[in-house]
Amino acid sequence: QQQVKQSPQSLIVQKGGISIINCAYENTAFDYFPWYQQFPGKGPALLIAIRPDVSEKKEGRFTISFNKSAKQFSLHIMDSQPGDSATYFCAASKDSRGAGSYQLTFGKGTKLSVIP
Amino acid sequence: NAGVTQTPKFRILKIGQSMTLQCTQDMNHNYMYWYRQDPGMGLKLIYYSVGAGITDKGEVPNGYNVSRSTTEDFPLRLELAAPSQTSVYFCASSLGLESPTEQFFGPGTRLTVL
Numbered sequence: 605q606q607q608v609k610q611s612p613q614s615l616i617v618q619k620g621g622i623s624i625i626n627c628a629y630e631n632t633a634f635d636y637f638p639w640y641q642q643f644p645g646k647g648p649a650l651l652i653a654i655r656p657d658v659s660e661k662k663e664g665r666f667t668i669s670f671n672k673s674a675k676q677f678s679l680h681i682m683d684s685q686p687g688d689s690a691t692y693f694c695a696a697s698k699d700s701r702g703a704g705s706y707q708l709t710f711g712k713g714t715k716l717s718v719i720p
Numbered sequence: 721n722a723g724v725t726q727t728p729k730f731r732i733l734k735i736g737q738s739m740t741l742q743c744t745q746d747m748n749h750n751y752m753y754w755y756r757q758d759p760g761m762g763l764k765l766i767y768y769s770v771g772a773g774i775t776d777k778g779e780v781p782n783g784y785n786v787s788r789s790t791t792e793d794f795p796l797r798l799e800l801a802a803p804s805q806t807s808v809y810f811c812a813s814s815l816g817l818e819s820p821t822e823q824f825f826g827p828g829t830r831l832t833v834l
Contacts, residue, residue, distance in 0.1 A: 613760070638822070647724075647810050647825030648763070693762060706751070706816065707778065708823065710762040 607631055608696050610711025617718050623681040625714045627694035630675065634696040636706070639668065639679050642691045642713075651692070652679070684718045691715045721746050724826035726811050732832045733801040741796040741829050743811030751816035752794040753778075753823065754786065756807040763810065769794055770816065801833045 609628045617623045627637075638653035654661045654668040654677065661668045667680040681688055694711040727742045745752065750771050755763040765778030769788040783805055785797040794813075798805060808830050812823040 610762075645827075647812075647827050649825065650822045653822075706814070706821075707753075707765055707768065708763075710764075712760060712762040 607709045608694060608711045610694050610714060612714060613712070614715045615717070617681075617684045617716065619684065619686060619718055619720050621684050621718075623679075623684045623688070623716055623718070625679045625692055625694070625716070626676065627678065627696075627711050628674075628676045629696050629709075631696070631698070631709075632675070633698045634709075636697040637668070637670065637677050638695050638697075638708070639666075640693045640695060640710075642693065644690075648693060681716075684716075686718045686720055689716055689718050723747065724811055724813055724824050726809075726826035726829050728829060729827070730830045732834060733798075734834060735801060735803065737801050738797070738799045739801070739831075741798070741809055741811075741831075743794045743796065743826060744792050745794075745811075745813040745824070746792065747813060747815075747824065748791060749813035749815050749824070750791070751814045752788065753812040753814075754784070754794070754796045755810045755812065756780065757810060757828075758807050766796065766809075798831075803833050805831065806833045807831060 639651045640648035641651040642648040665682045670677045691713045693713045695708040697706045724745045753768045754766040764780045767786040769775045808828045810828050811826045814823045815821045
């Protein structure tokens, strides 16, 4: 059972355009939603994260939009640059400190290519 | 700070061989994790630890073992390697306080089992 579904699998965007990656989750106990960025040959690195008490979070050109009722969240990259070309993973975690370790459930990833 | 370091970077194993993937963090993080990443499949949690001496299974633990004798180190042991264990393995750590915090990932170990 895939608990976090991510789309699209790949995305090609022109430089200066907007990149949009979508994720949907099933478990209503999830309450922490990070996005990770991974460059080839590197480990993933946290890009931005949101909790369900807000509907949007913006950090520079990166914005997370969160729709709790629809159980969906998305990453928007404004003014996309060739340096943004990477694989992006959405993830979700439960506040389960008593039961575990805030295990992250990852989406399958989106490979973004920004062409000049 | 070096962050999370992993050794080796690459390894080729024959079926049935065993090996240990090393992971060390110098951030004094409580929580540590091992993931495997297969093409198009995201990252799957193998094992995790919430502190020295405490480990637990993740989503895909079969064929692996871990130990955590110190805060800094969290080695992953593969016994009787199988082709299905060909993957890229990532170790991660997080502070682990009262709520989820950022997980910091190492550079990964690419393992091929032939």
